[in-house]
Amino acid sequence: MTETDIAIIGGGAAGLSAAIYAARAGFIPYLFENVYMGGQIANTDIIENYPAMGIISGYDLIEGFISHLKKFEYNLRNAEIFEISPEKVIKTSKGDYKAKAVIIATGARPRKLEVAGEESGGVSYCAVCDGNFYRKKTVAVIGGGNTAIHDALFLSRICEKVYLIHRRGEFRGNIAPLRELPNVALVTDTILTSINGGKKVSSITIQNVQTKEVRDIQADGVFAAVGTLPNTEFIRNLGITDGNGAIITDECMRTSIGGIFAAGDVRRTPLRQIITAAADGAVAATYACAGIEG
Numbered sequence: 001m002t003e004t005d006i007a008i009i010g011g012g013a014a015g016l017s018a019a020i021y022a023a024r025a026g027f028i029p030y031l032f033e034n035v036y037m038g039g040q041i042a043n044t045d046i047i048e049n050y051p052a053m054g055i056i057s058g059y060d061l062i063e064g065f066i067s068h069l070k071k072f073e074y075n076l077r078n079a080e081i082f083e084i085s086p087e088k089v090i091k092t093s094k095g096d097y098k099a100k101a102v103i104i105a106t107g108a109r110p111r112k113l114e115v116a117g118e119e120s121g122g123v124s125y126c127a128v129c130d131g132n133f134y135r136k137k138t139v140a141v142i143g144g145g146n147t148a149i150h151d152a153l154f155l156s157r158i159c160e161k162v163y164l165i166h167r168r169g170e171f172r173g174n175i176a177p178l179r180e181l182p183n184v185a186l187v188t189d190t191i192l193t194s195i196n197g198g199k200k201v202s203s204i205t206i207q208n209v210q211t212k213e214v215r216d217i218q219a220d221g222v223f224a225a226v227g228t229l230p231n232t233e234f235i236r237n238l239g240i241t242d243g244n245g246a247i248i249t250d251e252c253m254r255t256s257i258g259g260i261f262a263a264g265d266v267r268r269t270p271l272r273q274i275i276t277a278a279a280d281g282a283v284a285a286t287y288a289c290a291g292i293e294g
């Protein structure tokens, strides 16, 4: 079994930032990534909200993270992690490792709407990221929780018209600020049945679950806000996740198990963005290194 001081699981913004901080603190971290470096950023066309970068492609931003890390010594393993024990033994597709500290930075994936037309490419899963592309247009936000309410509020400042569509009669959050806004329509007891128009959305079809009435609404974009699924299936044995599968940490990114940290979208956090993921990675690595130094 290979022994190491610090193992970082996931090569997205959180993992790369953690690796840079660990390497700068004098350690040679192991970084495990099972698909490709960059995580969600690698799949993002344009990023407009990473400070100091202006408007940058996801590819160029992640190249910046990677070339920064390459200035330091680290070990990259293209391997999938299957399990981590409380003793920090890491079972991977390329053998077993034992670390003094582990930083879990395996990200999250948005929950899908699972309706016709979703796979055509006209659905966004991140209002903060993509809202600006719908300036002065009409959009529909699907969901009834805090994320959906925040997304509708955020989009109301950019878009001409925002429909907030929720399958139940009551929202699970404070809807009061939205009620005041003339360009927001709250559509309750209603499900989305299809997204029409392909990559360039032209309308959506909705159905009232009480009256069964079906109608089309003109819309230029659809924002899904029906939750995220943290990539934590492989560490459920540790008992460090909440009911949604997100890892619970303190402000130093420590979990309830000594030496095991979490950073980025994988943890329970109020904002899932590149800047917060990178910041989490910095905090996690700093406290992981401090723990090893004693």
Ligand SMILES: Cc1cc2nc3c(=O)[nH]c(=O)nc-3n(C[C@H](O)[C@H](O)[C@H](O)COP(=O)(O)OP(=O)(O)OC[C@H]3O[C@@H](n4cnc5c(N)ncnc54)[C@H](O)[C@@H]3O)c2cc1C
Pocket (backbone or CB within 6 Å): 009, 010, 011, 012, 013, 014, 015, 032, 033, 034, 035, 036, 037, 038, 039, 040, 041, 043, 044, 046, 047, 048, 049, 050, 079, 080, 081, 082, 105, 106, 107, 108, 110, 125, 126, 128, 129, 130, 231, 234, 263, 264, 265, 266, 272, 273, 274, 275, 277
């Ligand atoms: C379409 C879209 C657009 C977005 N646009 C923006 C934007 O404009 N601005 C912004 O700030 N944010 C944006 N975001 C959010 C942002 O991309 C994320 O918040 C951020 O990238 C999360 O980084 P992370 O490192 O926590 O996780 P991720 O980027 O998800 O990285 C996790 C990595 O872990 C790896 N991994 C997972 N499980 C395992 C395993 N078992 N073994 C080994 N490796 C594993 C994955 O392959 C992945 O590479 C967007 C997200 C999406 C989906």
